[in-house]
Amino acid sequence: MKNIFKWIGIILGSVIVLVALAALALSVAGERRLNKTHDDIRAETIIIPTDDTAVARGDHLVHVACTSCHGPDLTGQAMINDPSIGTVYAANLTGLAETHTEADLVRAIRHGLDTDGRQLMIMPAEVFIYFSEEDLASIIAYLKTLPQQGNETPKPALTLLGRMLVGAGQFGNVFPAEYINHDLPFPEMPTVGANEAYGHYLAGLCRSCHGTELAGGQPGEPDAPPAPNLTPGGELQGWTEEDFITAMRTGMIPNGRQLDPMFMPWQSVGKLDDDELRALWLYLASLPPQQSAVK
Numbered sequence: 599m600k601n602i603f604k605w606i607g608i609i610l611g612s613v614i615v616l617v618a619l620a621a622l623a624l625s626v627a628g629e630r631r632l633n634k635t636h637d638d639i640r641a642e643t644i645i646i647p648t649d650d651t652a653v654a655r656g657d658h659l660v661h662v663a664c665t666s667c668h669g670p671d672l673t674g675q676a677m678i679n680d681p682s683i684g685t686v687y688a689a690n691l692t693g694l695a696e697t698h699t700e701a702d703l704v705r706a707i708r709h710g711l712d713t714d715g716r717q718l719m720i721m722p723a724e725v726f727i728y729f730s731e732e733d734l735a736s737i738i739a740y741l742k743t744l745p746q747q748g749n750e751t752p753k754p755a756l757t758l759l760g761r762m763l764v765g766a767g768q769f770g771n772v773f774p775a776e777y778i779n780h781d782l783p784f785p786e787m788p789t790v791g792a793n794e795a796y797g798h799y800l801a802g803l804c805r806s807c808h809g810t811e812l813a814g815g816q817p818g819e820p821d822a823p824p825a826p827n828l829t830p831g832g833e834l835q836g837w838t839e840e841d842f843i844t845a846m847r848t849g850m851i852p853n854g855r856q857l858d859p860m861f862m863p864w865q866s867v868g869k870l871d872d873d874e875l876r877a878l879w880l881y882l883a884s885l886p887p888q889q890s891a892v893k
């Protein structure tokens with residue numbers, strides 16, 4: 599009898615030690631991803647203009663692509679704020695001209711790295727790598743005009759559980775610098791207007807979720823529903839340009855369902871102007887019909 603208790607004790611003790619070791623290993627792996635630097639990645643040298651046209655273009659693109667996370671006034675906001683997991687802030691983007699060189703900003707936006715080469719969490723460089731050189735330059739030109747406002751935002755600070763979840767990959771692909779092709783050349787800048795080529799260019803904003811072929815995909819956010827097929831073989835069959843523009847502006851699709859703004863960023867996409875939404879529609883309608891890549 600005594601022997602049995604001894605064995606149960608040994609087995610339970612070993613299980614506890616193993617679980618603790620596994621937790622430790624996961625948290626170390628998480629810590630390593632959080633602090634990982636990519637010192638070999640060089641920012642492209644690009645010329646940042648200062649003229650009003652470029653700054654206005656940058657202002658427009660920043661309101662389409664950045665304010666949803668960095669906040670309406672760009673002073674930053676919490677993306678994750680949970681006592682059991684920790685905090686991750688989208689950084690304050692005002693006053694960057696004081697703290698960041700132009701190369702630092704290219705590296706952050708296009709490669710997902712901070713000034714020390716640390717891989718940024720959540721910051722969607724996998725989308726922004728599709729900005730043309732001209733548009734990236736305009737975005738930086740605009741950011742450089744913003745005077746310092748608000749408070750400095752902290753770097754990610756995760757609890758043991760948060761680090762374990764990152765180590766186990768539970769947040770999905772949250773470090774774009776780990777997987778994007780850093781050598782991707784800048785795409786050509788098409789003529790801005792209601793034309794297919796410009797729609798093709800803008801669709802760079804959709805591919806990270808709807809798939810490279812736009813035939814559907816699973817967004818990086820693990821809780822998100824699949825992003826549907828946007829080719830004429832998919833969900834948009836029977837839609838008119840009007841339906842598409844209404845969906846992007848109000849989130850309401852023709853069958854009366856409201857798209858979830860948590861997962862389909864229509865509030866940002868809807869800030870594209872009429873010609874831009876028309877361009878996207880022309881491009882989507884021109885695609886070869888494909889079967890849905892997701893169910």
Ligand code: HEC
Pocket residue numbers: 659660663664665666667668677686687688689691703706707711712713717718719720721722726737753754
């Ligand atoms: C999906 C949310 C999201 C969007 C959209 C987004 N960012 Fe970020 N960004 C973040 C987060 C989160 C961080 C901080 C991550 C960290 O410190 O690991 C960040 C950090 C940054 C930094 C700081 C780099 C440093 O040196 O610390 C810059 C610059 C930046 N973003 C620019 C932009 C610009 C410009 C856009 C739009 C073109 C944009 N971001 C859109 C989430 C986002």
Ligand code: HEC
Pocket residue numbers: 800801803804805806807808817822823824825826828833834845851856857858861862863867878
């Ligand atoms: C962050 C991921 C993400 C990005 C980026 C994104 N989408 Fe979506 N989209 C989704 C998800 C998820 C859904 C499904 C949402 C739902 O069913 O509530 C969706 C749904 C849609 C729908 C509705 C389809 C239907 O069910 O009828 C359209 C249209 C659409 N997206 C167009 C776009 C376009 C155009 C872009 C780029 C300009 C884009 N999306 C960018 C995730 C995304």
